Amino acid sequence: MNTEDEEEIGRTETTCRICGYDSDDPVFNEYGVPQYVICPCCYNESGIGDDNVSQVRELRGHWVAIGAEWHEPKLRPTDWDLLEQLANIPPQWR
Numbered sequence: 001m002n003t004e005d006e007e008e009i010g011r012t013e014t015t016c017r018i019c020g021y022d023s024d025d026p027v028f029n030e031y032g033v034p035q036y037v038i039c040p041c042c043y044n045e046s047g048i049g050d051d052n053v054s055q056v057r058e059l060r061g062h063w064v065a066i067g068a069e070w071h072e073p074k075l076r077p078t079d080w081d082l083l084e085q086l087a088n089i090p091p092q093w094r
């Protein structure tokens with residue numbers, strides 16, 4: 001197996017493309033297929049409106065603009081930092 005193959009396989013995404021929340025559960029599987037998981041942070045559902053970067057940016061901009069509220073505030077860490085979380089977003093979705 002060459003390096004290129006390794007990059008193709010194992011691309012499971014556990015990080016929300018919109019807000020960078022990492023659930024440790026796949027939101028897109030290793031084939032890039034959305035798992036339709038609702039993000040407890042920004043409330044986006046993987047596979048809905050997050051398959052191209054301009055839409056992702058639009059959704060993120062909207063979420064931040066309305067105050068970056070958590071959909072499930074109970075899951076919000078006490079030391080939560082928006083900018084730190086946004087830094088988790090994979091480079092191709094920033």
Ligand SMILES: [Zn+2]
Nearest residue numbers: 016019039042
């Ligand atoms: Zn999210």
